[in-house]
Every structure is written in C-alpha cells, then in structure tokens.
Amino acid sequence: MLKLFIVLISCCTVMCAKIFHFNLHKEERFDGMNCKSDEVAKRIYPCPGERNCNDRYNPRLCLASIQRSYPACVCKDGLLRAEDGSCYTNEQCDKWKCPGDHEHYECASECDNVCATLDRQNKTNCPIRKYDNFDICSPRCYCDDGYARDDKGNCIPIEDCDKLRTP
Numbered sequence: 001m002l003k004l005f006i007v008l009i010s011c012c013t014v015m016c017a018k019i020f021h022f023n024l025h026k027e028e029r030f031d032g033m034n035c036k037s038d039e040v041a042k043r044i045y046p047c048p049g050e051r052n053c054n055d056r057y058n059p060r061l062c063l064a065s066i067q068r069s070y071p072a073c074v075c076k077d078g079l080l081r082a083e084d085g086s087c088y089t090n091e092q093c094d095k096w097k098c099p100g101d102h103e104h105y106e107c108a109s110e111c112d113n114v115c116a117t118l119d120r121q122n123k124t125n126c127p128i129r130k131y132d133n134f135d136i137c138s139p140r141c142y143c144d145d146g147y148a149r150d151d152k153g154n155c156i157p158i159e160d161c162d163k164l165r166t167p
Contacts, residue, residue: 035073038087043069050074052081053093057107057139098141102155107139113148115161122148 033041044050047062050072075087082088094105111126121127123142143155150156150164 033071033073036087038076038079039073040076041071041073044072044074045069050081052083053088053097054083055139056080056090056093100141100153100155102144102147103141104144105139105141108142112140113143113158115148115150115156115158115164118148118158118161 035041045062045067047067048060075081079087079089080093082093097105109123109126111121111123113122143149146158147155148158148161150161
C-alpha cells in the first residue's frame with residue numbers, strides 16, 4: 001500500500017512539473033554562477049532538492065504542489081553532496097561518513113555486529129524490526145564482514161571478541 005502511494009505521488013509530481021514548468025528540456029544559461037569542476041549549474045526544486053550523502057537511502061516524498069525552481073550549483077551526475085559541501089561518489093560518501101577502520105555506510109538491518117551481543121543478535125540475525133509489515137533499513141555505519149564492535153565502538157576481528165570477555 002505504501003509503495004502504491006509513493007508511485008502515485010511521484011506520478012502526480014512529474015505531471016505537475018510538466019504542466020507548470022514549460023521549459024523542462026530547454027538548455028538554460030546561468031551567467032554569473034561559479035560552479036566547481038565537479039558541479040553543474042541547473043534549476044532545482046526545493047523538494048526533492050539535491051541528492052546528498054546523508055539521505056541517499058531515504059525515499060523522497062514531495063507533496064504535489066506548485067514549487068518555484070531556482071538556479072543552483074549541483075553535483076554532477078553520479079556524485080552526491082556531503083555535509084562539508086563537496087561532491088562525492090557513493091563509495092566516497094561511505095568512507096566520509098565512517099572514518100573508522102573496517103566499517104562502511106549502508107542501509108541494512110537494525111543490528112550491527114557487536115562483540116557483547118553476537119550470540120543473541122547480529123547483522124544477519126536481528127530480532128529488531130521497525131515496522132511489522134515492512135523491511136525497512138537503517139542507514140548508518142556498520143562493521144565490515146568478519147568484524148564486530150568492541151566496547152569502545154571500534155570494529156575489530158570477530159575472533160578477537162573472545163579476548164574481551166576473558167579477564
């Protein structure tokens with residue numbers, strides 16, 4: 001039901017954009033805009049706005065309304081805006097978000113591999129569900145395969161977890 005709603009809203013938004021913005025495919029000049037080498041000047045709408053590293057896994061829901069577009073320097077195709085204002089590839093966003101060794105950013109289960117709870121829950125065996133009927137992911141930093149978080153939050157090899165339990 002939610003997927004149908006998202007599709008309907010998306011279609012309505014596209015139709016409204018075509019009706020109220022007559023120059024969708026016309027090449028437009030943006031004099032005076034000094035975009036960086038990894039950016040391009042183009043018109044964007046407040047919603048959905050420019051794709052960025054933080055919300056790239058979240059669906060973009062915009063209510064069908066008349067919005068005014070505005071010229072802006074946006075990241076070139078295949079790049080995403082980071083909090084520092086730079087444009088990164090999807091992989092670079094992951095490393096930028098997760099500076100620790102042996103971790104990466106993804107949209108996965110609610111559980112990460114944690115040494116203290118490996119026997120009860122982990123990335124592949126996660127009892128936590130956000131919603132009963134939907135498999136919704138949690139975008140965040142996770143330990144790489146074969147690694148788990150120690151009591152300081154660092155990702156260490158899973159075989160080293162046993163060393164933490166013995167005094």
